[in-house]
Amino acid sequence: MDKLLEIVTNAAEIVTKAATLLCPDLEENTQTLQRKIELLKSRKVDVQEDLQNAGKKNAGKKRKRVVEDWLIHVENNITEFETLEQQIQCSRFYSRQKLAERVERMTKEVMELDEQGDFPGGLFLEVDESIGQLMLTPPHNGQAFLQNFNDIWSSLMDDNILSIGIYGMGGVGKTTLVMHAHDKLLNEPKFSGHVYWITVSQEFSIHKLQSDIAQALKLHFSCGSDEKKRAAQLFQTFQQRGSSVLILDDVWKQIDAEKIGIPPRRDGCKLVITSRLKEVCDRMGCQRIIKVNTLSEQEAWELFLKKLGRVELHPEVEEICKKMVKRCGALPLALVTLAGSMRGVTDIHEWRDASEELKESCMGRADMENEVLPILLYSYDRLRDPKLQRCFLYCSLYPEDYPIRKEELIENFISEELMDRRLSWRAENDQGHAILNQLERACLLERVYLIYLDEYHVKMHDLIRDMALGITKHNRRYMVKAGLHLREIPDVQEWTEDLDKISLMKNSIGEISIGISPNCPRLSTLILSQNPLKSIPDCFFTQMRGLRTLNLSSTSIQYLPHSISDLENLRTLLLRHCFELKSVPTLEKLRLLTRLDLSYTGIEELPDGVESLTNLKVLDLFSTSFSMIPTGVLHSLSLLQQLRLPNRKGVQIEEVSALKQLEDFCGSVNSVRDLNRLIAFLQSMMPPSFYFIVLISKFYGHIFREQSRSKLVGFGKESLMDSSLGEGEILLPRDIEELCFSRSGLSGSLADGFQMLNNARYVKKCSVSSEDEIECIIRLSSTEEQQSRGVPFQSLEKLLLYGLPNFIGLLMWEGKAAVAPLSPGIFTQLTDLEINECNKMKKIIPWSLLQTLPNLQKLEVNYCKEIEEIIGDEDDDGSPVINSSAEVTMPRLKKLTLVNLPELKSICKGMMICDSIENIKIMLCTNLKKVPPLDGQPSPPPSLKKINVHADEKEWWESLEWEHPNANNFLQPFVNFKHFE
Structure with a gap:
């Protein structure tokens, strides 16, 4: 036995030595990778600490999406390395070669992640300091509304009332009332911006509600899923915040505040709930209960006319309208929806017909609230056009109260073939926007503005969504269990044979049990996105052969089941943001596929069979780790209209040039020559709707939003310095809208480096970040020479400057910040100017430039160490161009x-007239003695909404000097002293 053990040991040593000879550097390279991983961990800790302890420096800002993505990639690499270490320790010669390749790949990725972790321009985006969730506040509806609002507000201000219940039937305006209160509370010093809004809905759980509240508080649970421990952590957080308000909207049954972790006490959290049921308010022990009644007859009539958009009505039409208003039961939601459906109708016959239809739809409905749904259903029926109805019903697949990105909806309308077919993607996109506009005008969708994304989304009122889901129970059945925090998929008995669409998005489904195979032969759409789903059994799809759309985006899935390869009717496969996905089975049989999204996944090779997808119109490979795309693949996909390529590899120009129907392109190029060839190709066709082109792959684009729909060219790391990139003049597209530079090697003047900018008519946005050598945007010369060169930036609306250590000023004249006459037209369209970390600047806007900025609306200057004055010039002798009596006007700021x-030390030495000013934030500027935009008049600017000052700087604010003796007094109601978090 001992002899046998000795033989085995010797054999193992021989194998280990052979393996070491095969890959002699594996251990050393692994140690190098380990050191880089440790450095990356340290950087991750630093970033997380900055995020958690934002404090003053990042006041009022929301973390950027690129930061979130970076943290996810870092965590994935750390986890992968731990697994890799174990595999190396147990490896033999047959696996060491593959492990060595993984070590090499990971080392490159870790180095890039470490470099990207600099985040030029910071970790945060500027948003409203207090709003955690946007409240789009609709206009109020008359005297009854004001009375209810005053009752609510007086209760909120009463220290003895800790819980308030607001009840009333669906559609009566409870949420609208509380939205107004929410917005006003944000500016109430008593609560320091600690106001939190949660939509509860009919189906909720303690676990889900705790998670939603934690998200609003920006709290990360450290206790897992234990509800008691989570409640204790929430309770402690509320206690630490001090006086705050928690609004629970749409509560259907009693909630035990203590089980959730809500402390209703004087030094803790004031609770506000809305419900359709008074008994819910009673059972939750609300100290003040307010009933929201329907409108008066006159208020209902005025609201209907306002939404109808008609000034004069024919007497017979007016009589019909009054009958219709009466049938609405004075419910605002019913009135608004009905008026929206009738807007634009002029024919008396159509009005009479509509009145009869509405009367019949409400027959037999004795209960007031039950009358609302027939009215809403009538508005749906009045859409008439089947495609409008299909698109409307599709919106109900999203969770309740969920803001839906318009572009995402339209992409789904197209891929689900809900609209009329058009020849081009642009035409279909236009049709999608037209449909959404029609649904908004009919008041079946609401428009919401998300401040942190600076864009409009749409969403459904919960009653309208209920109506939509009710329709789908009878025709082309839907099963929608979205946003309910489900831990498991519904029981197999619920997966009936007649189902057409299933949405389980935004739940907590982690796995699908082995052996489950729902029998859904007619199912066309399955949405499992935004779940922590890790795996799907192979048998799951075997009885779904009619499936046309499969959405697994934003899941934790690592491998797809092979049964996907047999879904021959599949048109759309969405795997976006599946960061852990490593491979996709062959797609060869999916010849009907028109849309394939593999962006932000961990796959390293293009799936087998992509070249067979000859019907493909959309292919998204952005932010993948592909080493290459095999030659000939793109050439075979001749119908492509949208193409987004990996951002690390230069595109093969010959392949792209074969795509004659391309309308939307995103990719990078490796040389100036390739850039010029690509631009020439794109311009030779009908100009594309959108493009995003980057010169070389390492592009630090914090100024790039992945959903951006623009015509953009960017210049990445050292792309203007590296001779290997090729020589020659850089061409820009004639219709370029955005221009971005990030560590590209810009020097001197931007306009001098790119002469074509002098005649670029369409550039609306320019971003320059982390450029060490750039000194100015425009270097001025004589007026005659300026005129001969053209007018640069004549259409520019946004100019963003980040991390420019040698930047002296926007304009330079004879080596210094300019005092010189300008050609007319320069910067005249500029609305937004943002300057961050430009530490050599002393003045922002020269007096000579100010006169050419009539449209400036937003001026933001942050973290610039040497700035002495915002607006001002000096003559050669150092004396100021503007004296104290000069008048400085900024009409649109x-x-x-x-x-x-x-x-x-000074914003401006002259008298500043700025009647349009709405928001001012001044922080850590303690050498500033005056704030001219707020002074010099006997009353505050008419548009002023708020002035934000840090709570620790009250003494500084009170020490400010004012030209008008009463300025400090009349400004006091607008000042918010806050602890910015």
Whole structure:
């Protein structure tokens, strides 16, 4: 036995030595990778600490999506390395070669992640300091509304009332009332911006509600899923925040506040709930209960006319309208929806017909609230056009109260073939926007503005969604269990044979049990996105052969089941943001596929069979780790209209040039020559709707939003310095809208480096970040020479400058910030100017430039160490161009933000007229003695909404000097002293 053990041991040593000889550097390379992983861990900790302890520096800001993505990629690499270490320790010669390749790949990725972790321009986006969730506040509806609002507000201000219940039937306006209160509370010093809104809905659980509240509080649970421990952590967080308000909207049954973790006490959290049921308010022990009644007859009539959009009505039409208003039971939602469906109708016959239809739809409905749904259903029926109805019903697949991105909806309308077919993607996109506009006008969808994304989304009122789901129970059946925090998929008995669409998005489904195979032969759409789903059994899809759309986006899935390869009717496969996905089975049989999204996945090779997808119109491979795309693949996909390629590899120009129907392109190129060839190709066809082209793959684009729909060219790391990229003049597309530079090697003047900018008529946005050598945007010369060169940036609307250590000023004249006459037209369309970390600048806007900025609406200057003055020039002898009596007018300026400018002594030496100013934020500018935009008049600017100052700087604010003796007094109601978090 001992002899046998000795033989085995010797054999193992021989195998190990052979393996070491095969890959002699594996251990050393692994140690190198380990050191880089440790450095990456340290950087991750630093970033997380900055996020958690934002405090003053990042006041009022929301973390950027690129930061979130970076943290996810870092965590994935750390986890993968731990697994890799174990595999190396147990490896033999047959696996070491593959492990060595993984070590090499990971080392490159970790180095890139470490470099990207610099985040030029910071970790956060500027948003409203207090709003955690946007409340789009509709206009109020008359005296009854004001009375109810005053009752609510007086209760909120009463320290003895800790819980308030607001009840009334569906559609009566409870949520609208509380939205108004929410927005007003944000500016109430008593609560320091600690106001949180949660939509509860009919189906909720303690676990889900705790998660939603934690998200609003920006709290990360450290206790797993234990509800008691989570409640204790929530309770403690509320206690630490001090006075705050928690609004629970749409509560259907009693909630035990203590089980959730809500402390209703004087030094804790004030609770507000809305419900359709008074008994819910009673059972939750609300100290003040307010009933929201329907409108008066006159208020109902005025609201209907307002939404109808008609000033004069024919007497017979007016009589019909009054009958219709009466049938609405004075419910605002019913009135608004009905009026929206009748807007634009002029024919008396159509009015009479509509009145009869409405009368019949409400027959037999004795209960007031039950009358609302027939009215809403009538508005749906009045859409008439089947495609409008199909698109409307599709919106109900999203969770309740969920803001839906318009572009995402339209992409789904197209891929689900809900609209009329058009020859081009642009035409279909236009049709999608037209449909959404029609649904908004009919008041079946609401428009919501998301501040942190700076874009409009749409969503459904919960009653309208209920109506839509009711329709789908009878025709082309839907099963919608979205946003309910489900831990498991519904029981197999619920997966009936007649189902057409199933949405389980935004739940907590982690796995699908082995052996489950629902029998759904007619199922066309399955949405499992936004679940922590890790795996799907192979048998799951075997009885879904009619499936046309499969959405697994934003899941934790690692491998797809092979049964996907047999879904021959599949048109759409969405795997976006599946960061852990490593491979996709062959797609060869999916010849009907028109849309394939593999963006932000971990797959390293293009799936087998993609070249067979000859019907493909949309292919998204952005932010993948592909080493290459095999030659000939793109050439075979001749119907492609949208193409987004990996951002690390240069595109093969010959392949792209074969795509004659291309309308939307995103990719990078490796040389100036390729850039020029690609631009020439794109311009030779009908100009594309959108493009995003980057010169070389390492592009630090914090100024790039992945959903951006623009015509953009960017210049990445050292792309203007590296001779290997090729020589020659850089061409820009004639219709370019955005221009971005990030560590590209810009030097001197931007306009001098790109002469074509002098005649670029369409550039609306320019971003320059982390450029060490750039000194200015435009270097001025004589007026005659300026005129001969053209007018640069004549259409520019947004100019963003981040991390420019040698930047002196926007304009330069004879080596210094300019005092010189300008050609007319320069910067005349500029609305947004943002300057961050430009530490050599002393003045922002020269007096000579100010006169050419009539449209400036937003001026933001942050973290510039040497800034002394915002607006001003000096003559050669150093004397100021503007004296104290000079009048400085900024007619459209709405927002002024000045943060961390330690040397700032003056905003402007002259008298500043700024009647349009709405928001001012000044923080860490303690050498500033005057705030001219707020002074010099006997009353505050008419548009002023708020002035944000850090709570620790009250003494500084009170020490400010004012030209008008009463300025400090009349400004006091607008000042918010806050602890920015």
